[in-house]
Amino acid sequence: MKKHFLTALCALVASPALAHLPPEQHGSFMAGASHPLFGLDHIIAMIAVGIWAMQIGGKAVWAVPAGFVGAMALGFMGGIAALPLPLVEPMILASAVLIGLLASFAVKPGLTGGIAIAAVFGLFHGHAHGAELGAAQALGFGAGFVIATALLHAAGILAARLTARALPYGPRLLGALATLMGLSLLIG
Numbered sequence: 487m488k489k490h491f492l493t494a495l496c497a498l499v500a501s502p503a504l505a506h507l508p509p510e511q512h513g514s515f516m517a518g519a520s521h522p523l524f525g526l527d528h529i530i531a532m533i534a535v536g537i538w539a540m541q542i543g544g545k546a547v548w549a550v551p552a553g554f555v556g557a558m559a560l561g562f563m564g565g566i567a568a569l570p571l572p573l574v575e576p577m578i579l580a581s582a583v584l585i586g587l588l589a590s591f592a593v594k595p596g597l598t599g600g601i602a603i604a605a606v607f608g609l610f611h612g613h614a615h616g617a618e619l620g621a622a623q624a625l626g627f628g629a630g631f632v633i634a635t636a637l638l639h640a641a642g643i644l645a646a647r648l649t650a651r652a653l654p655y656g657p658r659l660l661g662a663l664a665t666l667m668g669l670s671l672l673i674g
Contacts, residue, residue: 513623518630521615522638527671528611530582532635534664535604536642537657538589540650546600551639553601555632558612562631565616566624574614581607582668589646589661611635 522528539550564571619627649656
């Protein structure tokens with residue numbers, strides 16, 4: 487069990503060196519799929535959503551991540567359409583910290599509350615993707631980043647399950663780690 491815990495922990499702290507692709511490389515499915523994987527802020531927040539959804543339990547395990555992804559798709563369309571949304575980057579960073587805090591304290595706001603919180607942050611993540619992309623090849627790019635985001639949520643759910651088996655407070659520790667990593671991005 488300790489091996490699974492360490493594997494999950496390493497997956498949370500691993501980070502590629504570049505935050506975003508250059509605009510001229512946007513537009514393909516693969517660019518969209520890789521985009522969430524090239525920013526530590528995105529990775530932390532999306533894995534934290536999965537961890538937190540697992541803690542809420544029941545239907546929230548799939549519904550909270552689905553709420554994030556659905557709102558992210560709407561935000562993506564808004565970003566492509568150049569609809570204004572203030573504080574996009576600060577909200578993306580805040581999502582890593584705040585969702586990490588929710589997981590570290592095992593806050594269970596119920597299904598509707600969990601979906602609403604995840605959806606608010608998803609909207610900002612999606613807007614950032616859409617605003618960076620513009621209209622070129624939006625469908626392929628959007629499909630790629632939606633799938634990658636869902637996989638990161640699934641990684642968070644898996645990490646929460648594995649750590650819960652190894653340590654009773656394992657998911658809370660992962661949430662605290664996400665919070666600290668998010669704070670390090672705010673400070674650094």
